[in-house]
Structure formats: C-alpha cells, structure tokens
Amino acid sequence: MNKYIQVRDGEELDREIIKAFILSNFENVKDDKFEVKQFPSGKSNLTYFIKMGEWEGVLRRPPNGPLPPKAHDMNREHDLLKKLHTVFPLAPKPYILCNDKSVLNCPFYIMERIKGHTIDDELIIQKNMTKEQKRHISTLMVDAIVELHNVDYKQVGLEKLGFPKGFLERRLNNWISRFNKYKTEDIGVLDNVTKWLKNNIPKEQKATLIHNDFKLNNALVDDSLKHLNGIVDWEMTTIGDPLFDLGSTLSYWVEEDDSELLKESLEITTAQPGFITREEFLQMYVSKTGRDISSFLFYLVLAYFKIAVTQQQIYYRYKSGTTNDPRFARFKQSVRNLIIYSDRLIQNKRI
Known part of the structure; x- marks a missing residue:
C-alpha cells in the first residue's frame, strides 16, 4: 500500500484549519478521527x-523556501489533472483547489x-516478486508511457500547457542557467557536457503530452501486480x-552492470534480474510508436x-537551511557523479 510517515519537522500543516476546510468543502464527510501523514518519497x-473517518484525500502544496520562477504552480497542476484524468485515468482526479493564502499561507x-503499491525494493521483497x-511490470510502464504520448492534448484543452517549438534548446539553456545559479562547487567536466549538449540538439519529434518524471516509483501497482492503478507527481x-x-x-x-556512479546517485530497484534493460524498453x-531514436544518446x-540540476537545486536549499530533510545531504556527491557519468556516456557513445 501507499507509504506514509509522520509529518517532518518544519513541514507541518495546521491540523485544525485543514480539518475545518475539509468539513466545509466536502459533502458527507463526518467529523470523526482525523489523521495527517506525509508521503516520504517526494x-x-x-x-x-489526509483521512477523516472513512474519507481520504491527498493534499499537495509547494515546498518551503525560495522557489524557482513558475515552479510549484498548484493552479497549473490542478487544472492539468482535471482535464487529463478524463482521458488518462491513471492520472489522479483532483477534488478542489485553494488559492486563499489565509488557509495555508500558500496555494x-x-x-x-489512489490505492496501490509503490514499486520499490520493499515491495519486491514483500511480494517475493x-x-x-x-x-x-516493466511492460506495463512501457504501455503507460506510450498511452500518455498518444493522448490528444488539444482535444482535452491542454494545448496551452507548454510551448513545444524550440523545447529542447530552451530547456537545455534553462537548466544550464539554473545549475550556475545554484552551484555550490566546481565540477571539472561540466563544461564538456554542456558544450556537447549545445552542439548536438537533434531535430525535435512531433510534440506530445509528457510527464517529465515518468519513473517506477511514481507508479502504483495493484495487489495482483498485474495492473497499474495510477501514475503520480504531475x-x-x-x-x-x-x-x-x-x-x-x-x-x-x-x-x-551499470557504473557505481549511477547506482550511488539514483534508485536502483530496476538493477536486478527480471526488469527489462534500457535497450529493451527503448x-x-x-515498436509501438515508430519514432526515430537515432539521436537517443x-x-x-x-x-x-x-x-543533476534538480538535485543541485534541492541541495542548495538544504545547504542554505531552508529544508532540513537529511535525505538531501547526499545530493552533493550525487550531482558530481551524474555529471561525470554523463561525460563518460558522451565519450563511449552508448546508452
């Protein structure tokens, strides 16, 4: 089942305010035993x-501390799910959006x-998978990402969600800028990686809706391990x-058989017999989409x-004291590992 922990220090919700908000905005919710737990993986x-009697829900809010421009937009995320859920039911259904900052001091x-199991090492052991x-499960992930990329985003009113023209170049330049802004130390091969990326931007594929964080621990599988119940973190x-x-x-x-640089920096659930390889996934x-993968490197x-950029931003928040989550301390080395591994990938020209 979904895993929860006690709310981390500094990330508490005002329980009485949330309880009052739920009672005033949801029908048939009884003022009964009230629970607030936190998802640990995000x-x-x-x-x-959040649970009140028999009623259950999931609340999403931005993190504490300074945030990058346009990031953590609750309005955008809510509106996306409201439209996407109708055609891609693996996306959770949103109930209500609140922009009144007197409630939580943030949207x-x-x-x-969505009930289901997070696919991780613990589940594999519990289920003796x-x-x-x-x-x-690997093939379910392939099918799900193909299904998402087949969504007609214009038909469901999501054409304003992004700007596909120049997507790759714009994203690359943005991430280089972000890395420099939040840099905490020099990494020797960083320039090699960014220069190679700038010089090898391929012709872009026809645009689709993309999740942008579509990975195993953002999927929820049912008890039988035969079906996905949901995809989260949109x-x-x-x-x-x-x-x-x-x-x-x-x-x-x-x-x-991947490098320790990867194994020390990322989740390694798929690094065991049974899960398909990256090449097989690709x-x-x-075979299902017919897309050209000649530039996949x-x-x-x-x-x-x-x-690496994402982890660097989070590590910057940790180092500056705006979050005290101990998980983030390791990102200093993880960022270095990923940049070095990227440089090796470029030199070896293999995925």
Missing part, C-alpha cells in the same frame, strides 16, 4: 495523506487517494518532445543533466 512539492489542492512479474508535465520524456524514464532505469517503445545525456 523531493519537491510536499504531499500529505494547495486536494485530490483523490518473480522475474516474470518484474518483466510484466507537477512538471508539459507539451514537448516525447523522446525527452522517454530519456527521463530510462535515465532512472538503472541496470545490474525497442518496445519504438542526446536525450539520455540531457536527462542525466536534468536530474
């Missing part, structure tokens, strides 16, 4: 499980709680090159660089 927006929204089940969703989305997915798809995707390097 490293960006703060996500809480937030509440959505449905077989190689065949791991492979099946805050970075936009309109853009679908191979960038695929590159992001495969950057997190660590294999058994070829399954191609660029997308994968860009994805590792994106992770």
Whole structure:
C-alpha cells in the first residue's frame, strides 16, 4: 500500500484549519478521527495523506523556501489533472483547489487517494516478486508511457500547457542557467557536457503530452501486480518532445552492470534480474510508436543533466537551511557523479 510517515519537522500543516476546510468543502464527510501523514518519497512539492473517518484525500502544496520562477504552480497542476484524468485515468482526479493564502499561507489542492503499491525494493521483497512479474511490470510502464504520448492534448484543452517549438534548446539553456545559479562547487567536466549538449540538439519529434518524471516509483501497482492503478507527481508535465520524456524514464532505469556512479546517485530497484534493460524498453517503445531514436544518446545525456540540476537545486536549499530533510545531504556527491557519468556516456557513445 501507499507509504506514509509522520509529518517532518518544519513541514507541518495546521491540523485544525485543514480539518475545518475539509468539513466545509466536502459533502458527507463526518467529523470523526482525523489523521495527517506525509508521503516520504517526494523531493519537491510536499504531499500529505489526509483521512477523516472513512474519507481520504491527498493534499499537495509547494515546498518551503525560495522557489524557482513558475515552479510549484498548484493552479497549473490542478487544472492539468482535471482535464487529463478524463482521458488518462491513471492520472489522479483532483477534488478542489485553494488559492486563499489565509488557509495555508500558500496555494494547495486536494485530490483523490489512489490505492496501490509503490514499486520499490520493499515491495519486491514483500511480494517475493518473480522475474516474470518484474518483466510484466516493466511492460506495463512501457504501455503507460506510450498511452500518455498518444493522448490528444488539444482535444482535452491542454494545448496551452507548454510551448513545444524550440523545447529542447530552451530547456537545455534553462537548466544550464539554473545549475550556475545554484552551484555550490566546481565540477571539472561540466563544461564538456554542456558544450556537447549545445552542439548536438537533434531535430525535435512531433510534440506530445509528457510527464517529465515518468519513473517506477511514481507508479502504483495493484495487489495482483498485474495492473497499474495510477501514475503520480504531475507537477512538471508539459507539451514537448516525447523522446525527452522517454530519456527521463530510462535515465532512472538503472541496470545490474551499470557504473557505481549511477547506482550511488539514483534508485536502483530496476538493477536486478527480471526488469527489462534500457535497450529493451527503448525497442518496445519504438515498436509501438515508430519514432526515430537515432539521436537517443542526446536525450539520455540531457536527462542525466536534468536530474543533476534538480538535485543541485534541492541541495542548495538544504545547504542554505531552508529544508532540513537529511535525505538531501547526499545530493552533493550525487550531482558530481551524474555529471561525470554523463561525460563518460558522451565519450563511449552508448546508452
């Protein structure tokens, strides 16, 4: 089932205010036993499980501290899910958006709680998962990302969600700028990586809706391990090159024989017998979409660089004291590892 922890210090909600908000905005909710827990895995927006009697919901709000421009936009995330859920039911259904800062001092929204299991090492042990089940879950992930990329985003009114023209170049320049802004130390091969990326931007694929963080621990599987119940964490969703989305997915798809630079920096759930390889995932995707993957090395390097930038921003918040989550201390070394690995990938020219 979904995992929850006690709310971390400094990230508490005002329980009485939230309780009053729910009672005044939701019908048939009884003023009964009230629980607030926190989802432990998120490293960006703060996500809480709320239960009152039989009623359950999930609350999302921005993190504390200084935030990048246009990031953590609760209105955007809520509106996206409201439209997307109607055609892609793996996306959670949002219930209500609140922009009244007198409630939580920030915008937030509440959505449905999707029941299911986070796919991680603990689940694999609990379920004594077989190689065949791991492979099946791998194919479910392929099918889900293909289904998402097939959504007609214009038909559901999401054409203003992003600006696909010049997507790759714009994103690359933005991430280089962000890395420099939040840099805490010099990494020798960083210039090699950013110069290669600038010089190898491919012709972009026809734009689709992209999740932008489509990875195993953002998927929820049912008890039988045969079906996905949901995909979560849609805050970075936009309109853009679908191979960038695929590159992001495969950057997190660590294999058994991968470098320690990756294994020390990313989740390694897929680095065990049963899960398909990055190459198998890529070829399954191609067989279902027919997309040209001749420039896929660029997308994968860009994805590792994106992770490094994201981790660097979070580490900057940790170092400056705006978050005290101990998980973030390791990002100093993780960022360095990812940049070095990206440079090696460029030199070796293989995924």
